[in-house]
Amino acid sequence: MKERILKNIAAIQTAGKSTAELYNEISSAVMREISFTAPAPDQKSAYYLSIEFLIGRMFYNNLLELGILDEVRDILKEKGVNAAVFEEIEDAALGNGGLGRLAACFVDSAAGLDLPVYGRGIRYKYGLFKQKFENGFQEELPDDWQSFGDPWGVRRENEARIVKFADAEVRAVPYDIPIIGKNRINTLRLYQAEGSEGAEKISEYLYPADDTEEGKLLRLRQEYFLSAASVGELVDAYVAVHGTDFSAFPAFNAVQLNDTHPVLAIAEFIRILTGSYGVPFAKAVRLAGKTFGYTNHTILPEALECWPQEYLKKLLPEIYAVLKKLDERQRREFRRKAVLEEDAAAMRIAKNGIFSMANTAVYVAHRVNGVAKIHSAILKDSLFRAAYLYTPEKFVNVTNGITQRRWLMLCNEELSALIDSKIGTGWRGDIGLLSEMKKFRKEDTVLAEFAQIKSKKKEQLAEYVYRKEGIRLLPDAIVYAQVKRLHEYKRQLMTAFAILEIYEKLKSGELAGFKPTVFLFGAKSAPAYFRAKGIIKFINEIAKKIAGDESVNKKLQVVFVTDYNVSYAEKIVAGADVSLQVSTAGLEASGTGNMKFMMNGAVTCGTMDGANIEIVEQAGRENNYIFGAEVDEIDSLRRNGYDPNAILAQDGAARRAIETLVDGTFDDGGRGYFRELYDSLTVGASWHKPDHYFILRDLPDYVEKLLLINREAGTHEFTQKQFANAVSSAYFSSDRSIREYAENIWEL
Numbered sequence: 074m075k076e077r078i079l080k081n082i083a084a085i086q087t088a089g090k091s092t093a094e095l096y097n098e099i100s101s102a103v104m105r106e107i108s109f110t111a112p113a114p115d116q117k118s119a120y121y122l123s124i125e126f127l128i129g130r131m132f133y134n135n136l137l138e139l140g141i142l143d144e145v146r147d148i149l150k151e152k153g154v155n156a157a158v159f160e161e162i163e164d165a166a167l168g169n170g171g172l173g174r175l176a177a178c179f180v181d182s183a184a185g186l187d188l189p190v191y192g193r194g195i196r197y198k199y200g201l202f203k204q205k206f207e208n209g210f211q212e213e214l215p216d217d218w219q220s221f222g223d224p225w226g227v228r229r230e231n232e233a234r235i236v237k238f239a240d241a242e243v244r245a246v247p248y249d250i251p252i253i254g255k256n257r258i259n260t261l262r263l264y265q266a267e268g269s270e271g272a273e274k275i276s277e278y279l280y281p282a283d284d285t286e287e288g289k290l291l292r293l294r295q296e297y298f299l300s301a302a303s304v305g306e307l308v309d310a311y312v313a314v315h316g317t318d319f320s321a322f323p324a325f326n327a328v329q330l331n332d333t334h335p336v337l338a339i340a341e342f343i344r345i346l347t348g349s350y351g352v353p354f355a356k357a358v359r360l361a362g363k364t365f366g367y368t369n370h371t372i373l374p375e376a377l378e379c380w381p382q383e384y385l386k387k388l389l390p391e392i393y394a395v396l397k398k399l400d401e402r403q404r405r406e407f408r409r410k411a412v413l414e415e416d417a418a419a420m421r422i423a424k425n426g427i428f429s430m431a432n433t434a435v436y437v438a439h440r441v442n443g444v445a446k447i448h449s450a451i452l453k454d455s456l457f458r459a460a461y462l463y464t465p466e467k468f469v470n471v472t473n474g475i476t477q478r479r480w481l482m483l484c485n486e487e488l489s490a491l492i493d494s495k496i497g498t499g500w501r502g503d504i505g506l507l508s509e510m511k512k513f514r515k516e517d518t519v520l521a522e523f524a525q526i527k528s529k530k531k532e533q534l535a536e537y538v539y540r541k542e543g544i545r546l547l548p549d550a551i552v553y554a555q556v557k558r559l560h561e562y563k564r565q566l567m568t569a570f571a572i573l574e575i576y577e578k579l580k581s582g583e584l585a586g587f588k589p590t591v592f593l594f595g596a597k598s599a600p601a602y603f604r605a606k607g608i609i610k611f612i613n614e615i616a617k618k619i620a621g622d623e624s625v626n627k628k629l630q631v632v633f634v635t636d637y638n639v640s641y642a643e644k645i646v647a648g649a650d651v652s653l654q655v656s657t658a659g660l661e662a663s664g665t666g667n668m669k670f671m672m673n674g675a676v677t678c679g680t681m682d683g684a685n686i687e688i689v690e691q692a693g694r695e696n697n698y699i700f701g702a703e704v705d706e707i708d709s710l711r712r713n714g715y716d717p718n719a720i721l722a723q724d725g726a727a728r729r730a731i732e733t734l735v736d737g738t739f740d741d742g743g744r745g746y747f748r749e750l751y752d753s754l755t756v757g758a759s760w761h762k763p764d765h766y767f768i769l770r771d772l773p774d775y776v777e778k779l780l781l782i783n784r785e786a787g788t789h790e791f792t793q794k795q796f797a798n799a800v801s802s803a804y805f806s807s808d809r810s811i812r813e814y815a816e817n818i819w820e821l
């Protein structure tokens with residue numbers, strides 16, 4: 074196959090062709106030769122249902138996975154084409170953040186491990202919006218990710234199916250994307266909605282605005298569209314081979330629900346079995362239980378999806394009927410088992426006419442998992458405490474992971490080559506072998522090479538930032554990066570205050586020997602998230618002020634990169650020295666960016682939250698910079714009272730930093746953003762107490778760690794710490810995560 078692909082590519086005429094034309098021709102030359110591995114009919118398959126797949130750019134990754142990236146570069150070079158031109162190609166950004174990128178890493182690992190695991194999602198016409206800054210304010214533009222074409226997607230016209238809503242019939246047309254592994258090519262199938270009367274709207278946008286009833290109904294349609302297309306396909310395929318005795322369905326199919334968004338798949342499965350095949354309700358529920366697993370990705374109450382019965386009745390009456398029956402069955406069961414009322418209330422599928430998707434999933438699925446040890450523990454002790462009491466066997470942990478193919482081999486060829494030169498290339502097929510690098514921890518020549526690579530990746534990052542933003546990063550600076558979705562609990566605002574404190578100390582001459590430092594931010598805010606947008610503007614204001622201050626701007630720089638996405642992340646994780654992971658303890662389910670930085674040799678400056686805990690377990694706490702309140706302390710502050718204003722009264726540096734929101738230092742153009750942020754910290758709001766995310770509790774410790782890092786950076790010991798992180802990262806390969814899913818949940 075390789076040889077034929079290379080021959081095809083060598084035959085392409087490049088002269089006078091645009092990047093888009095070349096991209097399509099090269100990609101098609103690959104697609105012509107590859108064939109999707111068909112699932113063996115006697116083998117169990119797993120399906121990963123996800124409303125997001127944040128794939129990024131497929132071009133280089135696919136060539137890497139085929140093992141022909143270098144050869145293709147050489148062929149193109151001979152023709153006078155620099156393969157880097159394809160960096161112009163848009164990312165496929167059919168996701169928001171962590172959950173969507175995890176889905177992409179998981180399908181990659183499954184193919185790499187030669188496992189029959191297939192993704193099912195939605196082929197949005199427009200992915201996550203493109204971000205622009207206008208005077209420091211975020212603006213959103215539509216993301217036309219197919220503007221260069223979509224040569225990697227194969228439309229399967231004859232496998233289209235109908236999804237029925239009360240008021241419409243919509244065609245779900247599959248587009249199959251190859252997920253390339255060494256020994257097999259799996260399918261990521263994305264459904265596109267087509268038909269009359271605005272059917273296409275269903276797959277037009279990722280996360281349509283849901284501040285109106287119409288928006289919410291559209292979102293419900295999307296969720297059912299994905300669920301029904303996927304389940305319909307699996308049931309039809311089963312019946313074609315095994316007939317209508319569904320007893321063996323779970324022996325051949327596992328379905329993983331990536332958060333609650335596809336939970337209607339459970340109801341759809343029961344609807345089809347009972348309605349079309351006469352399976353008794355109880356048996357259908359039992360079969361659904363054996364088939365479905367549910368992964369929770371967040372404990373934030375606002376993200377736990379609930380649907381009012383009116384919506385369900387209006388759009389999906391048969392699904393409503395199934396959910397209602399499930400709820401009744403659950404009520405009967407609770408009475409029979411004399412479940413305490415308090416526990417029953419926590420587990421109810423329906424309460425006051427509102428259906429909880431999480432409770433539906435927890436009730437039916439045979440496995441419920443969190444995504445890092447601490448998160449899974451929190452699910453057991455708080456969010457799903459009652460369910461854990463009655464069905465402890467359902468609850469498991471699978472710590473997230475990232476694919477080392479994109480997040481090390483592709484984004485850091487230099488570090489990968491160093492590893493090859495020290496331990497051979499075996500680690501490329503078996504990431505566990507990466508740990509063999511640990512024996513070089515004290516070898517000065519290896520550490521020196523490692524440090525040199527970090528500098529080189531930093532230069533490349535600086536080049537990229539210059540190309541994208543027109544800003545020159547301070548040369549040879551320590552790069553601290555906080556890149557992730559903008560959310561209050563992730564506390565980008567705390568980093569902003571820490572920077573202001575450091576800025577003040579620098580100006581007052583307190584920080585002798587302070588080494589040049591760059592704070593790099595990248596984040597998109599949900600378009601309607603007022604406070605998050607305020608935080609972006611605030612950080613951009615700080616960046617501007619510091620850049621304009623000749624007394625510090627050779628030492629300190631703040632850059633908020635525009636339109637942070639997967640391709641940007643590939644540059645940032647490779648070039649950064651310090652990974653900022655500073656969520657309020659207990660609130661970041663796992664984080665996966667933290668793992669990408671670690672794998673590329675950044676130290677973590679963070680709280681004991683999510684996978685940070687496991688990162689320091691693997692790499693050593695002494696090799697990272699951990700600070701702040703831990704979960705128990707946060708819980709006790711929540712219970713026993715927390716007074717940020719008392720801290721402000723004591724801590725002048727924090728007070729001055731926070732006052733800049735309202736004392737005229739910075740300008741939000743009269744939009745009220747900064748006052749809102751200030752009040753959220755000092756007064757609170759109808760729905761929360763002041764400083765809900767405990768910024769003022771952790772800020773002093775944070776500043777101290779940032780400054781400690783500044784003192785240590787550049788030393789031999791610091792390089793050792795960075796190295797220790799990179800070589801201890803094998804555990805965070807999504808290959809390990811997928812093996813755990815395959816063994817403990819899917820039983821493949």
Ligand code: 26Q
Binds near residue numbers: 172
């Ligand atoms: C819910 C209701 C209505 C509309 C939207 C939503 C919604 C949308 C997206 C709820 C949640 C999400 C996304 C969550 C997410 O990305 N969570 C992240 O998942 C990662 C992978 O497990 C973790 O590493 C992160 O810690 C977690 O924040």
